[in-house]
Amino acid sequence: MKLDSYWTDSAPAFAGRADELPSRADVAIVGGGFTGLSAALAVARRGASVVVLEAGERVAAEASGRNGGHVNNGLAVDYAELAAKVGVERARAWYRAYDEAVDTVERLVRDEGIDCDFLRHGKLKLATRPNQMAALERSAQRLVADGVDPEVEILDAARVRAEVQSDRFHGGLLYKRSGQMHMGRFALGLAAAAERKGAQILTGTPVQRIERLGRSHAHRLHTWRGSLEAQQVLLATGATRHGGYGSFGWLRRRIVPIGSFIVVTESLGAARAQALLAARRTYVTVANIHHYFRLTADHRLVFGGRARFAVSSPQSDAASGEILRAGLAQTFPQLGDVRIDYCWGGLVDMTQDRLPHAGERDGLYYSMGYSGHGTQMSVHMGERMAAVMAGDGDANPWRDRDWPAIPGHFGPPWFLPAVGMYYRLKDRLA
C-alpha cells in the first residue's frame, strides 16, 4: 500500500519551464493549487504578466491533489438553515455559485482540452438511518420550492439499492448537476494551459514574507530565490502550513486545518465495479463524520471520510486508513478480499461558517476556506478573483461579508479531539 495520493501518483507531474524568479510582475499568486492556477490562467489570458509561487515541489499536491475527486454542486451547509440566517436571496445566490463553479470546471476542461475523465453523473446523498430521510425530503422540497435546484430528486431505499450494492442505506437525495474528475490530470492540464498563455509557475518557492509598498496594492514578496515586486498579489494558500505567521497570521486565525483521509482499492475490474455502483455517481453519507466514495475510470473504489479529528501526517494517515478500511467493510462487506493500494490524508481549509471567504485586506487579495467543497469553487474563484483584480468587484460571489477570527485559534488546532468527540456524540444521538 502506498501512503500517497492516487491522483498525483497516477498523473505526470507538471514540468514548468520557469526556473528563475523575475524581479517584477503585474500579478503574483502565492499558492499553486486550483485557486492559484486558475487565477493565473485567467490573468494571463487578459495579457498581464503573472507569476505563481508554489512552496511544494509539485503544483496542486496539497488539497487540490489529495481530495476525494468529487466536483459536486450544493453548499457545505444546509440550504434551509442558511436561508433562515441570511435570507432566501443570498442563500440562493450562494447555492447557484456552486452550480456555476461546476460549469466553470466543465468549460475549462472542454476549452483547454484537459484529459481528466470529467463526468456529470450527479451526487447521491445517502441516509444511513431511517430518520434521516425526513430531513432529506425537507431539503429537497425547499430546494424545489425556492427555485434553487428544481432537478433534485428523492430516491427511496429500493432505488438506491438498485444502484448502490449495499444494505446500509435507507434512501437518498440526488443532486443531478454534480460531477467528478481525475484531480492529478486536471491539475496538469490547468497548469499547462496557464503556462501556454504566458504565466510563469515556480515550484519549490515558499513565500516567506510579504512587504507592502506604500498604501497601494503593490507588494514585495520574499523567497529564498530572492524577491519579486508585484502590482497585485493573490493569496491562494488553502490550509497553508508554509510561510511565517507575520504575513499569513490574519488568515490562519480564521481557518482551521482539519484532516480528511482516503483509501483507494485495487482495480475491481469493470464488471465488479459496475455491479457495485452502477450509476457511477459521487456518494456522500449524511453524518457529521461522514463517508464519501466514487469509482475511478480504472474501476477502483475511492473511499474517504473524516476518520479521525487529527491533522494529516504519515502516522496519522495510516491510523485513519485502518478506520476507513473498517468503514468500507461495513458499507461493502463483499469487498473484504480487495486490496487497498493507496491511503493518504490532506488538510481541509475549514471556516467557522463553512463558507468560502474571498476579498481584499491590507491591499492583499485572498480566496480560501472552501471547507471541503472546493474542487469546483477553487477553480471558479481563481477566475473570479482575476476579474476582481482587473476591477470587477461584483465578480466575487462572497464579497461584503465579515470574517471574524475563531476565538482561541492562534496556530495548530489544539481543540480538534474535543470537536471530534462532540460530532461523534451528535451522530450517535441523531
Ligand SMILES: Cc1cc2nc3c(=O)[nH]c(=O)nc-3n(C[C@H](O)[C@H](O)[C@H](O)COP(=O)(O)OP(=O)(O)OC[C@H]3O[C@@H](n4cnc5c(N)ncnc54)[C@H](O)[C@@H]3O)c2cc1C
Ligand atoms: C482529503 C480531502 C478531501 C477533499 N475532498 C473534496 C471533494 O471530494 N470535493 C471537493 O469539492 N472538495 C474536496 N476537498 C477540498 C478541495 O480539495 C480544496 O478546497 C481545494 O483543492 C482547495 O484548493 P486551493 O488551491 O485553494 O488550496 P490547495 O490545493 O491547498 O493549494 C494551496 C497551495 O498553496 C501552497 N502554499 C501555501 N503557503 C504557501 C507559501 N507561503 N508560499 C508558497 N506556496 C504556498 C501550498 O503548498 C498549496 O500547494 C478535499 C480536501 C481534502 C484535504
